[in-house]
Amino acid sequence: MYAPEPPADSAYVRIVNVTGALATARIGNKSYSVKNAASSPYLVIPQGSPKLSAGRTSQTLNVAAGHYYTVALTGTASAPKIVVFDDPTNTNRAKALIVLYNLSSRPGVNLKTADGKTAVIPGVVASRLGSRAVNGIKISLAAFQGTRPLATFKDVQLERSAAYSVVVTNKGAFWTRSTTSTR
Structure with missing residues (x-):
C-alpha cells in the first residue's frame, strides 16, 4: 500500500x-x-x-x-x-515549511503577504536561502525586493507537514511544492 x-x-x-x-x-x-x-x-x-x-x-x-x-x-x-x-527540514508536522532561495543577483529579497504588510521570510541575500515554518493556511504571498513585488502567488494552500519553495531569479520568481520520489 x-x-x-x-x-x-x-x-x-x-x-x-x-x-x-x-x-x-x-x-x-x-x-x-x-x-x-x-x-x-x-x-x-x-x-x-x-x-x-x-x-x-x-x-x-x-x-x-x-x-x-x-x-x-x-x-x-x-x-x-x-x-x-x-x-532545512520540517521538524514540526503541524506546520508547513516555506523555503526562499535567492538565485538572483539582488542583494536581498523578502517573502511577504501579497499586500506587502507582513514579512514571512525577510532579507535573503544572493545565493542563500531563508526558511520559516508556518501554520497551514490559504494565503496570497509575494516575493519582494524592497517595496517592489517580483512575483505574486495567489491563494496558495499551505498544508501541514508539507514543504514549499519560492525560487527568485533575475527574471522573476516561481513557486513549487517539494516532493520526494523513490525511483
Missing part, C-alpha cells in the same frame, strides 16, 4: 533549473531532466560523494544521510553554474 522506506543511509537531492532551457543532470546513477523555472522531486541517493554532471559542468557533491539538498543550475544549460543548498 505504501512505498518502502528508503535505506537509513539515504540523502535526498533535487535539481532546480533556472538556465532558461531544459537541463539534464546526472548524480551518481540518477538522471534528471528539468524544465526551466522548475524543480525535480527529491531523489533518494546513498550518502557519500557522488559526482554531479550537468552540461559541460561537473563537481563532486558531499551528501549526508537524512539531509535534503537542492542543486540549483544557473547560467546556461550547456555549462551551468552549480549552487548547492543544504535544505
Whole structure:
C-alpha cells in the first residue's frame, strides 16, 4: 500500500533549473531532466560523494544521510553554474515549511503577504536561502525586493507537514511544492 522506506543511509537531492532551457543532470546513477523555472522531486541517493554532471559542468557533491539538498543550475544549460543548498527540514508536522532561495543577483529579497504588510521570510541575500515554518493556511504571498513585488502567488494552500519553495531569479520568481520520489 505504501512505498518502502528508503535505506537509513539515504540523502535526498533535487535539481532546480533556472538556465532558461531544459537541463539534464546526472548524480551518481540518477538522471534528471528539468524544465526551466522548475524543480525535480527529491531523489533518494546513498550518502557519500557522488559526482554531479550537468552540461559541460561537473563537481563532486558531499551528501549526508537524512539531509535534503537542492542543486540549483544557473547560467546556461550547456555549462551551468552549480549552487548547492543544504535544505532545512520540517521538524514540526503541524506546520508547513516555506523555503526562499535567492538565485538572483539582488542583494536581498523578502517573502511577504501579497499586500506587502507582513514579512514571512525577510532579507535573503544572493545565493542563500531563508526558511520559516508556518501554520497551514490559504494565503496570497509575494516575493519582494524592497517595496517592489517580483512575483505574486495567489491563494496558495499551505498544508501541514508539507514543504514549499519560492525560487527568485533575475527574471522573476516561481513557486513549487517539494516532493520526494523513490525511483
